[in-house]
Amino acid sequence: MTASTLPEPIARAAASTGIKYGFRRPGSSPAGKTRRSNREGFKINWWLTALMVVASLTVLLPLYFTVAMALKSPDQIGTGTGLEWPNPMNWENFVAAYVATNFPRAFMSTAFVTVFSVLGSLACSSLVAYAIARNWNRKFFRGSFVYLLSAMFIPFPVIILPLIKQTALLGLDNPAGVVFLHVLGGISFNTLLYIAFVRSIPVELEESARMDGATTWQVFRKIIFPLLAPMNATVGIFAFLGSWNDFLLPQMMIADPALQTLPVVQMLFQGEFNTNYSLAFASYLMAMAPTLVVYILAQRWVLSGVMRGAVK
Amino acid sequence: MSAAPLSRRALLKAAGLAGAAFMAPLSGCGATPSTQNGVTTLRFMQNKPEVVDYFNQVIKDFEALNPDIRVVQDFNEGNFVPGLVRNDPPDVVTRGFAQATADFVRKGIFADLSDMPVAATIDPKMQDLVSSWGQYNGNEISALPFSLAAAGVIYNRDIFEAQGVSVPTTWDEFVAACEKFKAAGIAPIYGTFKDPWTLAQGMFDYVSGGALDVAKFFTKLNAKGADITADAPESFASNFGPALPKMLQLASFAQNGAASKNYADGNAAFAKGQAAMYLQGPWALSQLVAANKDIRLGSFPLPVTNNPDETKARVNVDMALSITRNTPNMAAAQRFVNYLLAPSVVNTYNEKNAAFSPLKDAPAVSNPQISGLGAAVDEARYFQGATTYFPPSVPLNNYIQSFVYSKNGEQFLSALDDEWRRVAERTAV
Numbered sequence: 001m002t003a004s005t006l007p008e009p010i011a012r013a014a015a016s017t018g019i020k021y022g023f024r025r026p027g028s029s030p031a032g033k034t035r036r037s038n039r040e041g042f043k044i045n046w047w048l049t050a051l052m053v054v055a056s057l058t059v060l061l062p063l064y065f066t067v068a069m070a071l072k073s074p075d076q077i078g079t080g081t082g083l084e085w086p087n088p089m090n091w092e093n094f095v096a097a098y099v100a101t102n103f104p105r106a107f108m109s110t111a112f113v114t115v116f117s118v119l120g121s122l123a124c125s126s127l128v129a130y131a132i133a134r135n136w137n138r139k140f141f142r143g144s145f146v147y148l149l150s151a152m153f154i155p156f157p158v159i160i161l162p163l164i165k166q167t168a169l170l171g172l173d174n175p176a177g178v179v180f181l182h183v184l185g186g187i188s189f190n191t192l193l194y195i196a197f198v199r200s201i202p203v204e205l206e207e208s209a210r211m212d213g214a215t216t217w218q219v220f221r222k223i224i225f226p227l228l229a230p231m232n233a234t235v236g237i238f239a240f241l242g243s244w245n246d247f248l249l250p251q252m253m254i255a256d257p258a259l260q261t262l263p264v265v266q267m268l269f270q271g272e273f274n275t276n277y278s279l280a281f282a283s284y285l286m287a288m289a290p291t292l293v294v295y296i297l298a299q300r301w302v303l304s305g306v307m308r309g310a311v312k
Numbered sequence: 313m314s315a316a317p318l319s320r321r322a323l324l325k326a327a328g329l330a331g332a333a334f335m336a337p338l339s340g341c342g343a344t345p346s347t348q349n350g351v352t353t354l355r356f357m358q359n360k361p362e363v364v365d366y367f368n369q370v371i372k373d374f375e376a377l378n379p380d381i382r383v384v385q386d387f388n389e390g391n392f393v394p395g396l397v398r399n400d401p402p403d404v405v406t407r408g409f410a411q412a413t414a415d416f417v418r419k420g421i422f423a424d425l426s427d428m429p430v431a432a433t434i435d436p437k438m439q440d441l442v443s444s445w446g447q448y449n450g451n452e453i454s455a456l457p458f459s460l461a462a463a464g465v466i467y468n469r470d471i472f473e474a475q476g477v478s479v480p481t482t483w484d485e486f487v488a489a490c491e492k493f494k495a496a497g498i499a500p501i502y503g504t505f506k507d508p509w510t511l512a513q514g515m516f517d518y519v520s521g522g523a524l525d526v527a528k529f530f531t532k533l534n535a536k537g538a539d540i541t542a543d544a545p546e547s548f549a550s551n552f553g554p555a556l557p558k559m560l561q562l563a564s565f566a567q568n569g570a571a572s573k574n575y576a577d578g579n580a581a582f583a584k585g586q587a588a589m590y591l592q593g594p595w596a597l598s599q600l601v602a603a604n605k606d607i608r609l610g611s612f613p614l615p616v617t618n619n620p621d622e623t624k625a626r627v628n629v630d631m632a633l634s635i636t637r638n639t640p641n642m643a644a645a646q647r648f649v650n651y652l653l654a655p656s657v658v659n660t661y662n663e664k665n666a667a668f669s670p671l672k673d674a675p676a677v678s679n680p681q682i683s684g685l686g687a688a689v690d691e692a693r694y695f696q697g698a699t700t701y702f703p704p705s706v707p708l709n710n711y712i713q714s715f716v717y718s719k720n721g722e723q724f725l726s727a728l729d730d731e732w733r734r735v736a737e738r739t740a741v
Contacts, residue, residue, distance in 0.1 A: 075605065164398060173400075257385070258384070264388055276362070
C-alpha cells in the first residue's frame, strides 16, 4: 500500500499476466546509447537540442533564482540583474525562516495532511473504481459514475463557505477535515483514471481467483490493487502535489493557527506592500525539498504516469 | 453467492457505525468554552504579518501581567470570514479600516466599545475617520484606531540638499522644484506605472484629496445613489475635472520608462538615489532602508494648491481594534484591548513602524522619515484616499492607469460615473 512497495507488484503483475506496462527497464537503454555514440556519421539534431536546452531553462532558471534569492541579504536583492550569485552567502536566512514559521510544527501538519490524503485517495478511489467498473452492466453503478464525474463541473470556491459551515458542525475544522475534503474532492478525477485502468484488467484473472475461493475483498486486495500499481503511482503523485501545495483549503478550514500548514504559514513573509524575499525564498526552498526529493525518486513513475493519465 | 450480499450489508453497517462513532465525539467541540483550569484563551487575529514579532512580545508581557489569560496570535486574515461562518470568530481583531471592514461594522459583527475607558483616550478626530464609514445602530463604536498611516511624498534628503531645494509648501514651489531637478538631470519623481495601485494611491489620491473634499464628495455621491448622471453636480465629471491636469503634470515628472517599472523596481531604484521624490506611503520606508541602509529620507504632504494651510496628507487607519460581538470571553478581550491601547504599547508600535499613534496625548513624532507629515496629522489636515471609497467591483486602478497613458480626462471621468451608477443600480435595495 505504501509507495516503497510499488516496483515489486508491477514486476510480478507484468510477469504473471503478460501485460506490458510500458516501463523501460533501466538496463535496456545503455545498449542503445553506446550504439549511437559509436556509429560514424551520427547526426545531432541541433534544433531539437537547442529547443530542449531552452525548455530545461524554463525549469532550471526559476530554481536557480529560488536558491540564489534564499541566500541573499536584503541589500543584495535590489542590486544588479538578479542573476548574480550572492557573495557572501547568507545561510542565516534559513535559520530565520525556520524559526519564524516554526517550521517543524508546520511541516508535521503539512506532512499529516499529505500522507493521509495520499493514502485516503488511493484507498477510496480504487475501491470506488473497482466497484463501478465491475458492475458496469447495472444502471445504478453507471449512474453513480456520472454522478461522481459531475462533481468535476462544480468550481471549488463556489462551495467553500457551505463546506466550512458543515465541517465546523462536524468538528472537522482541523487538518483531519482538510484530509477528508482532499480525499473527497479527488474521488471524481481519480475514479475516472482508475476505471479506465480496471477495465483493461482481464476479468478471467478474478474468475480464476474466485474458483480458488477468494472473496470479493480478497480479489481486490490480492489481485486488483497490486495490478493497479502504475495508476496508484499516478494518483498518488497527483494527490501528493495537490495536498502538499494546497493553500486555499487549509487557509479557510483550519481554525487553530497552531495546526496551520506550510503554504499558509509562509504568508508571513508577504505583507500588503512588503515582501521579505530572502526569507520567503528560503522557506519556499525548505518546503519544496520534499517535493523535489519525491520527484527525483519517483521520476520514472511521474513520466509514465503523465502518459497514463492522458488516456481515460 | 447468497452469502455475499449479506456480508456486504454487514460491512456497510459496520462502516456506518464506525463513521458515526468517529463523528460523535468530534461534533461536540464546535463552539468551545475557551476557559480551562481558570485560564481563558483569547484568539487575536491581526492583519499585518510583518509585525508578528512585535505582537508576540506584547502578548508575552500581557500574559505575565494577566496569568489567567492566554492569547493566541493569528495573522491568517483569510480565516476571518470562515471564522464567522463557523460561528467561532477570533475574539480580538485588528483590521485595516476601509470599505471591507466597514461592511462588517454595518452588519454588527463587532461589539460596541464606547463604554470602555480607553475609548476616551483616543483622538476624536481619528475616531471620526473610523465612524465616517458608518456606525452600527448609528452610534456604536465598533473599532478603536490603533495605528494611522500617513502618506505623502517621500524625498531623498541628500538630493534635495545637493540641489539646494527646500521642501515645497505650495503647488508652484513643487513644480519649480521638479523643474530644477529635471534641469539638473535628476528624475524628479520615480514613477512605477506598471503597478496601477501605485498610481491610484499616489497621484490620484494625493491630487484629488488635496484639491477637493473627498469625504463630502462621496457622501453626496452615495446619497444620490443610482440616479447619478455625468452632468449632475455630484458626479465625478463635475468635481474631478480641475484636478486632472495636475495628475498628468505629476505623471510627466516621472523618469523615462516609468511604464515598465513596478513597485519593487521603484523601491530598488529610489533607494539607489535614482530620483528625488517618490509618491509612496510609509510602508515603502522599510523597503527603501532595507535596500540601502544609509539613505536619508523625509516625507511631506503634497501641496496641491497654493495655500499652504490647505495642504493635506493622505491617511488610512492601518490597524483598528475590534472585539467580535458574540465572543464568550468579553471581559478578557476587553482587558487585552485595554492593554494594547496603553501608551507604552500603542505608541511604541507606531514609533517603530513609521506610523502615527491614535492617542490624544501621544508624543510628537520624532522619526525624521515621517516627521514632515506630523503637522498635517496634528492639525487633522488629512483625508482618506478617494480610491478607498470605491467598491472593489470597479476596476478603478486600471482606469487610472489608462488615463495616465491616454491623457483623456473626459473619457476617464465619464467611465467612473458609468461604473458608479452600474454598481449603485446593482446594490440598490
